[in-house]
Amino acid sequence: MRINAVINYLGRVVILFSACLTVPFGFSLLLDDGALHAYDEAIVATLVAGSALWAATRRAREELRVRDGFLLVALVWTVLPAFAALPLFIYLPAMSFTDAYFEAVSGLTASGATVLSGLDQLPPSLNLWRGFMIWLGGMGVIVLAVAIMPLLGVGGSQLYKAETPGPMKDTKLTPRIAETAKGLWLVYFALTMLCGLAYRWAGMNWLDALMHAFTTMGLGGFSTHDASFAYWNSPKIELVAVVFMLIAGVNFATHFLAWRKLSLQPYRRDPEASVYGLVLVASVVGIALYLRAMEVYADFWTALRFAAFNVVSIATTTGYASTDYNLWPIFAPLWMLFLSSFVSCSGSTGSGVKMVRAQILFKQSFRELLRIIHPKLYRPVKLSGHAVENNVVFAVLAYAFVYISCLSLGTLALTASGLDAVTGLSAAVASINNMGPGLARVGPAATYAGLSDFQTWICTFLMLLGRLELFTLLVVLTPAFWRK
DSSP, X not given: OOHHHHHHHHHHHHHHHHHHTHHHHHHHHHHTOSOHHHHHHHHHHHHHHHHHHHHHTTTOOOOOOHHHHHHHHHHHHHHHHHHHTHHHHHHOTTSOHHHHHHHHHHHHTTOOOOOOOOGGGSOHHHHHHHHHHHHHHHHOHHHHHHHHGGGGTOOOHHHXXXXXXXXXXXOOSSSSHHHHHHHHHHHHHHHHHHHHHHHHHHTOOHHHHHHHHHHHHTTOOOOSSTTGGGGTOOHHHHHHHHHHHHHHTSXXXXXXXXXXXXXXXXXXXXXXXXXXXXXXXHXXXXXXXXXXXXXXXXXXXXXXXXXXXXXXXXXXXXXXXXXXGGGSXXXXXXXXXXXXXXXXXXXXXXXXXXXXXHHHHHHHHHHHHHHHHOTTOOOOOEETTEEOOHHHHHHHHHHHHHHHHHHHHHHHHHHHTTOOHHXXXXXXXXXXXXXXXXXXXXXXTSOGGGSOHHHHHHHHHHHHHHHTTTHHHHGGGSHHHHOO
16 A cells, blocks of 8 residues: 555645635635635645645655555545535634535535525625535546646546446546546536526526536535525526436436537437436326325426426435425425435436446346246346346445445434434435435425534435445445555
């Protein structure tokens, strides 16, 4: 293990992150919103800390190995939130470090859970920083660093494979890993700009449009208003959000290939995209019919409007709300929580188990049923007509077991600490799926501010687990990882 090399690269990432803080600094300076001192101090503290780490280990310039890459990713995602929290911690003196760190982790993991209220009165630059954190975390701070670090003489392959989920681990879209990261960020940036322009066209002001473009493409539900999208009560704005949430829930490798080839063929070949669309359409229509049948809304089209927005928002792990769906009959929000566990595609900015793993699990279960009937039957698991190797199937089964175990332990810990069952379960699901709001005490009309410090740290850990797809963080905690 090259500890000094890992710390050296961590210092460089922290230095790069200090540059990100200049974005809200510039907006605060431009808008004169009274928060400038928070960014001054945060930038200096981050730059000094990163420079100290780099200077102390400047002679360690070895290329990272696989284990080094996992350690660096784990360190980056646990250390960066401490610096990201500084503007909040400095500007809001009544805010505890626990809450500030939680808010920063929620932003960088694109979760969208918040402990803040009174968002309408916050300085615009502070709300923008919250949205910008989600935008950075959506595609991954590490992937951004991989695109830049070759300029600093740092190899990025190990970092990219450690941080990036799903099939993208095994497929290079361009010959060099840094070019791949740059290509993904180019598509991400272009779609974000289109989303911002669409929001402006639909009726948002420029600042709201930019902030919500960040959080929509990052699939994190931070908003500039306590009422979230209910603030506008605009079908046009909700339609824009639904379209871009659907886009952000698809594998960005597929978007990249479609852009590069100027063809829709990559979407047709993507084994997740069609199932993703079908599940969402069926769920939206089904919940709309259920809400109408339960007389929650007076007509089907109103039910369809609210079902479409909130189902897509929760299923893609965004976390926006246009109404307090906590007040709906319990079947509807529970179904939405269930969808958040698997609907988002691998390589998207969403979280959860991911659609490709859900497909493999379903087909493996069906294969085992057939084996009971026909013990000698050979039937490989296939995606898009291609056989999935058994070692991949076994890895997915292991992932599903670890996911359920972490979710169960998180729920038990939260309920043992005093939360009711619905709040504890939904908070654990929302955290590990990086979804944001849950139900009951952490529902869309509430915040996580009512949780104790212990409960807040459990949710924080679950958010980090979910964003790094469990194994990337858990492997660093195993004794075998540290053995020579």
